Amino acid sequence: MQTLKSTGCSDIHEEQGLGGTRARPVLARVLDRIGRGNTLVMVRIDRRARSLSLLLEVIERREAKGAFFCSIQDPMDTASPQGKFTLQVLSAAVEFERALIRERTKAGREGARSQGRIGGNSGLRARDPAALRKVRLTRHDGYMERLRQSATGWVPHVRRLRPDMPWEDVLRIINAPLPEARRWTQARLLHVVNANIRDGFLPRFVLDCARRRGADDRLPALVAAVIGADPDITLQAICTRLEAMRERAPRGRTSWQLSSVKMLLEKVKTLERL
Template sequence: MPLIGYARVSTDDQTPLPQSEALQAAGCGEIHEEHASGGNRARPVLARVLERVRKGDTLVVVRIDRLARSLSHLLEVIERLEAKGAFFRSLQDPIDTASPQGKFTLQVLGAAAEFERALIRERTKAGLVSARTKGRIGGNPGLRARDPAALRKVRLARQDGYLDRLNATAAEWVPHVRRLRPDMPWEDVLRLINAPLPPDRRWSQSRLLRAVKAYVANGFLPDTVLPRAPRSDTDDRLPALVAAIKGADPDITLQAICDRLEAMRERTPRGRSTWQPSSVKMLLERAQKLGLL
């Protein structure tokens, strides 16, 4: 079971070396270091680590606060790992999601987080009712006065919230964008992303482009993914699609590629809707000759 270490310090004058040494002693084969505030959820190194994690991997930290400063962020990261079949371990805390005891601890933390959210909602409602009975208007007075500093704070909070939501879905689209753009048109990239997703979670092209631009602006993706795709020979399109599916999952079977192409409603080279493994094998061989694999 591959162990991937993550070490974080808040400022440039601090060193992550003690954490890295502890992670190495724990058996981590690769260790990623980052200088960033724990309150900032949009951390480039952490985002790349979560993107690269594969089924069976375990993300390891020395202490929980090196990964997350809030319970909600911790649970969000662990949910992303579990969605990919990966695990989480903290060396100095009783959390190891690969063990029954660690899972139980996580369930307790989740229940505590939900209870905390419920208390906050109730306190907020009670505060607004109390303010109204005393003739005061609830809410932020700076926003009501259109104060620039207050407006800027709200914009930043909304941006952070948007990035948090994107981080929760990054595994669905970032690897495809990083690997296929700008060589493949957005339309085909979008269809590859949507093929394995249920209808209620599929992306529109405008939503995907907005997400990609946000990740580029925050340094999570290179700006080289944005330019228009070059024109390509129409005979090369199907080999490129099949190569992209194979590249995302090298162990995928020919029949599974057929199923994926049918989910994308992609027609066969002869215009039929039903794909056969022999057709996929032929396209993979052509993709190999074209240097697409």
């Protein structure tokens, strides 16, 4: 803490958890709030992740939002040419690590075959219906568990915005802060929403038809939804979020200005008084 304060960090967070797990809920919230021009500062790289691939994922997510990453006790500052070079070296190391894993897996399989051992499930090789059904159920359970682990990123939005807002807009609000590879499709989101309703984690009314909105109050509703997801968000960050949602400004422009957001905020206040 003291090290971060001494470097001038104004917003300091502490993560409580084991180093071997990928789950970092506090960091996830911080990463969603970081905007263009901000810098994520850590004391040491190994305080964030035990694997290069996980560290690289964090850095790339910040780069995609126009933010920077800096480690105080390591030569890593993506705002500098040296830091960008270090990032390229990390990328190469991650790819090398993956290649080694592939080679070891391939060598292990070939060694087993040479000794007459055939890997896999004998029931699956025989196409036994019971074995096939068990595998399908296991895969489905694992898939749903992975989706539920991401619930903090979408359940609050669904609870807050449905059925007042159509699924298309809810989906864009959920996807706006996410990197391309982790974005939801509407079909996948509805699939996991239905599963959570069946398990009692979400109310059934979230599936009700959305009410129709006029052209004049759709954009204010979107801005209100963005603020509802992050009450401390700045006007500039709202502009960035709307651009990430590919939402056009009131005059049809692809880039957003602070004045446009301020105008919509006034409309939000007017609609709330009605």
